[in-house]
Amino acid sequence: xxxxxxxxxxxxxxxxxxxxxxxxxxxxxxxxxxxxxxxxxxxxxxxxxxxxxxxxxxxxxxxxxxxxxxxxxxxxxxxxxxxxxxxxxxxxxxxxxxxxxxxxxxxxxxxxxxxxxxxxxxxxxxxxxxxxxxxxxxxxxxxxxxxxxxxxxxxxxxxxxxxxxxxxxxxxxxxxxxxxxxxxxxxxxxxxxxxxxxxxxxxxxxxxxxxxxxxxxxxxxxxxxxxxxxxxxxxxxxxxxxxxxxxxxxxxxxxxxxxxxxxxxxxxxxxxxxxxxxxxxxxxxxxxxxxxxxxxxxxxxxxxxxxxxx
Amino acid sequence: xxxxxxxxxxxxxxxxxxxxxxxxxxxxxxxxxxxxxxxxxxxxxxxxxxxxxxxxxxxxxxxxxxxxxxxxxxxxxxxxxxxxxxxxxxxxxxxxxxxxxxxxxxxxxxxxxxxxxxxxxxxxxxxxxxxxxxxxxxxxxxxxxxxxxxxxxxxxxxxxxxxxxxxxxxxxxxxxxxxxxxxxxxxxxxxxxxxxxxxxxxxxxxxxxxxxxxxxxxxxxxxxxxxxxxxxxxxxxxxxxxxxxxxxxxxxxxxxxxxxxxxxxxxxxxxxxxxxxxxxxxxxxxxxxxxxxxxxxxxxxxxxxxxxxx
Numbered sequence: 001x002x003x004x005x006x007x008x009x010x011x012x013x014x015x016x017x018x019x020x021x022x023x024x025x026x027x028x029x030x031x032x033x034x035x036x037x038x039x040x041x042x043x044x045x046x047x048x049x050x051x052x053x054x055x056x057x058x059x060x061x062x063x064x065x066x067x068x069x070x071x072x073x074x075x076x077x078x079x080x081x082x083x084x085x086x087x088x089x090x091x092x093x094x095x096x097x098x099x100x101x102x103x104x105x106x107x108x109x110x111x112x113x114x115x116x117x118x119x120x121x122x123x124x125x126x127x128x129x130x131x132x133x134x135x136x137x138x139x140x141x142x143x144x145x146x147x148x149x150x151x152x153x154x155x156x157x158x159x160x161x162x163x164x165x166x167x168x169x170x171x172x173x174x175x176x177x178x179x180x181x182x183x184x185x186x187x188x189x190x191x192x193x194x195x196x197x198x199x200x201x202x203x204x205x206x207x208x209x210x211x212x213x214x215x216x217x218x219x220x221x222x223x224x225x226x227x228x229x230x231x232x233x234x235x236x237x238x239x240x241x242x243x244x245x246x247x248x249x250x251x252x253x254x255x256x257x258x259x260x261x262x263x264x265x266x267x268x269x270x271x272x273x274x275x276x277x278x279x280x281x282x283x284x285x286x287x288x289x290x291x292x293x294x295x296x297x298x299x300x301x302x303x304x305x306x307x308x309x310x
Numbered sequence: 311x312x313x314x315x316x317x318x319x320x321x322x323x324x325x326x327x328x329x330x331x332x333x334x335x336x337x338x339x340x341x342x343x344x345x346x347x348x349x350x351x352x353x354x355x356x357x358x359x360x361x362x363x364x365x366x367x368x369x370x371x372x373x374x375x376x377x378x379x380x381x382x383x384x385x386x387x388x389x390x391x392x393x394x395x396x397x398x399x400x401x402x403x404x405x406x407x408x409x410x411x412x413x414x415x416x417x418x419x420x421x422x423x424x425x426x427x428x429x430x431x432x433x434x435x436x437x438x439x440x441x442x443x444x445x446x447x448x449x450x451x452x453x454x455x456x457x458x459x460x461x462x463x464x465x466x467x468x469x470x471x472x473x474x475x476x477x478x479x480x481x482x483x484x485x486x487x488x489x490x491x492x493x494x495x496x497x498x499x500x501x502x503x504x505x506x507x508x509x510x511x512x513x514x515x516x517x518x519x520x521x522x523x524x525x526x527x528x529x530x531x532x533x534x535x536x537x538x539x540x541x542x543x544x545x546x547x548x549x550x551x552x553x554x555x556x557x558x559x560x561x562x563x564x565x566x567x568x569x570x571x572x573x574x575x576x577x578x579x580x581x582x583x584x585x586x587x588x589x590x591x592x593x594x595x596x597x598x599x600x601x602x603x604x605x606x607x608x609x610x611x612x613x614x615x616x617x618x619x620x
Contacts, residue, residue, distance in 0.1 A: 002504070004535075005468065005475045009508035009544070158315065165315045193618070194312070196584025197543060198319035225314075226533075226577035226614035227584075230540045233507060234319070267536035274506025274537075304536035308503070 001284045001309055004274030012236050015278040017053055018269070019187070019218055019244045020046055021262060022293075024055040024092055026250030028065050029261055032297040036070040040077040042293055046247060049285035051265070053088040055111060059098035075105040090151055094125075099139050103146060110143050111151040112136050112183070116174045119162035120155055120191070133177050140181040152183040153220065157203060158195030168199075172206050185216050187244055190231065193224025197234040204238045218242035221263050223249065223302075228263035229271055236277075243268060248290030249302030264303030266290065283309075311594045311619055314584035322546050325588040327363055328579070329497070329528055329554045330356055331572060332603075334365040334402055336560030337377050339571055342607040346380040350387040352603055356557060359595035361575070363398040365421060369408035385415040400461055404435075409449050413456055420453050421461040422446050422493070426484045429472035430465055430501070443487050450491040462493040463530065467513060468505030478509075482516050495526050497554055500541065503534025507544040514548045528552035531573050533559065533612075538573035539581055546587075553578060558600030559612030574613030576600065593619075 023043050027034055034042075039057075046054055056078065062069035071091070083089075090109035093099045102110055114136065115121035118129040125132050136152075143150045156163075157171045175186050188203065200219070208214055219235040219242075221228035232243055249264030269281050283305075291310045294301045301307065333353050337344055344352075349367070356364055366388065372379035381401070393399075400419035403409045412420055424446065425431040428439040435442050446462075453460045466473075467481045485496050498513065510529070518524055529545040529552075531538035542553055559574030579591050593615075601620045604611045611617065 002474075004504060004506050005509060007478075007506065007508035007512050009511050012508075164312075168317075194314060196314050196317065196581050198317035198322075198585045199315060201319050202317050224614060224618050225580050226539060226574065227581055229536060230543045230581060233540045233543065264536065270535050271506050271537060271540060275508045304533060308534050 001287070003283065004270055006274060006276045008276040012275055012277060013239070013241045015241070016236065016272055017242045018051060018265060018279055018281065019242055020051045020054045020247060020265060021220075021244050022046065022247040022250045022265070024058055024068065025262060026246040027067050028058065029251035030067065030297055030299070032299070033067050034296060036073050036077065038296050039070070039074050040081060042289070043078060044081055044083065045285070045289040045292070047083050047086045049289055050085065050279070050281040051286075052085055052280055053090075054086060055090050055092065058092035058094070059101045060092065060094045072101065072105060075107070079106070088149075090149070093139060095135060096139055096142065099143055107148070109149040109151065111153060111187075112139060113153045113155065114174060114178055115155050116166055116171045117156045117160040117163050119160055123162075124155070129174075133181065136178070137181050140183055144182045149184045150182065151185040151187060151218075152178040153187045153189050154178065155189040155191045157188045158190040158199055159192055161192055168203050168206050171203055172210060175207055175212065176210060179212065179216070185218055185242070186212075187218040187220045189220040190222055190228075193222035193227060195221070195231055196227055197230055200231045200234045201238065204235060204240065214239040215241075218244060220244035222261055223263050224261070229267055232263065232268065233271070247286060248293055248306055250290075250293065261302065264301070264305065266303045266305035270305045311597070313593065314580050316584060316586045318586040322585060322587060323549070323551045325551070326546065326582055327552045328361060328575060328589055328591065329552055330361045330364045330557060330575060331530075331554050332356065332557040332560045332575070334368050334378065335572060336556040338368065338375050339561035340377065340607055340609070342609070343377050344606060346383050346387065348606050349380070349384050350391060352599070353388060354391055354393065355595070355599040355602070357393050357396045359599055360395065360589070360591040361596075362395055362590055363400075364396060365400045365402065368402035368404070369411045370402065370404045382411065382415060385417070389416070398459075400459070403449060405445060406449050406452065409453055417458070419459040419461065421463060422449060423463045423465065424484060424488055425465050426476055426481045427466045427470040427473050429470055433472075434465070439484075443491065446488070447491050450493055454492045459494045460492065461495040461497060461528075462488040463497045463499050464488065465499040465501045467498045468500040468509055469502055471502055478513050478516050481513055482520060485517055485522065486520060489522065489526070495528055495552070496522075497528040497530045499530040500532055500538075503532035503537060505531070505541055506537055507540055510541045510544045511548065514545060514550065524549040525551075528554060530554035532571055533573050534571070539577055542573065542578065543581070557596060558603055558616055560600075560603065571612065574611070574615065576613045576615035580615045
């Protein structure tokens, strides 16, 4: 299989942690409901392909996300599976009840899903912008007491489908409040894929100017407007080394009329490997995993690299 | 229609010339043969949308490119059309006969299509790598004598489907030889879309290190591996201000198993406008042009911005 010609660039990290969101964010946004054994195989194949950080599932109520209603059963299956190489295995929890279910299954890292805007907080969390922090506070406190790492997603950082432009200061405030609750990592989400590189620069520089350590920041771009990889490159130049992506580009975008969702892991890996940046990923094994998963859900992969290589 | 939030970034140009290749490179690589009156309307709509540089067609022999067999008739139609705003209207010419046909129609700029590799020169030009320069020499000389600008494409700069990796020194040599013939602009082509940002840096810096003025350089990326916009951003940071793209992402890639061809003009415009970089383009008018053109050829646009906004 073809691989990129390696030509390093100035001012970039030597290695990047790919935070794989396909099994959770990807499958959550696909209309097909995937059987639990297929999910377990998907995750096993991702880990075998070298992805060492995989968000496994979500303990959200099945009424809201029927695609992930099998979270407990999936974790039981994975507990009986050899997942050598998996270093971080976070699970999304929406609230205290979700956290308790995750703790029962012995998870060591959870993620919460915050919003930078009032409109999305109301629609996605059924809470106001301010209220979300009160809802998250006991979740984060309990998780940290139990020794867990806690990632916080900050969604709608670059634009909101109902509010339009989102002020950078507002995103900084949301991010600071989530860190103040005790979160150990922030994933800055371009949930609708509208951001551009100068916007990334301004947001990241605004955060670090308030004293946020760049090491706690991750980026999460959707490719709805084709900007995800340029924005990622910009974030890498600013010192960020954790990048969210989804194998095969799995997961559409529920808030834009486009089939294109998360940045595809393969497209990211192609760029990183071309730049000589280590990821630990075997691209050939990853592409074959995404091709196999696309067959399971009956939809061609959104990843351009997969389309070119498969 | 939604537009990007404007957030300038450091070290970028204030304006960019978009060199629109849809009517030539795009339509040449689509299987549908488009009627001449549709081509004329397409070009008129592109100019009305603010694209001031449009490569109109090619005087290649119809046996090789039946899609553009109507080049002379198209130019006659356009001569009778109000194209206020069109500042550069180049036409591709493969050889001296093509040039004579173009001169008969009063064109003021031509483009030639060179290769950085032996394999592609043989397959696309039916000449060896060295022989191509002998073939182009009289074309460029005659065009310059007639007062024309001459753009040279350098294809396969970042990889070749038969040879694999392409040494940067070889590309530099091809570029220098085309400039020495008298070409006034070089378009560095990633014909199969495999390049990554460090590769762009090394090629552009290698060229300028030999004394090539960055102002004569343009970039031409295909999005086959999803890298086109990151590579363009990298080129802009290096001082390049002329970028090739194709409305709607028109044109597949004949040398990779992917439907994705040229960088889509809309995806480029979204990024440039987000960065506060002037293009002169009305994005809404451009998107509606690409939607209309997609209907003419019976294939959805490859542009992510068009898919998101249309």
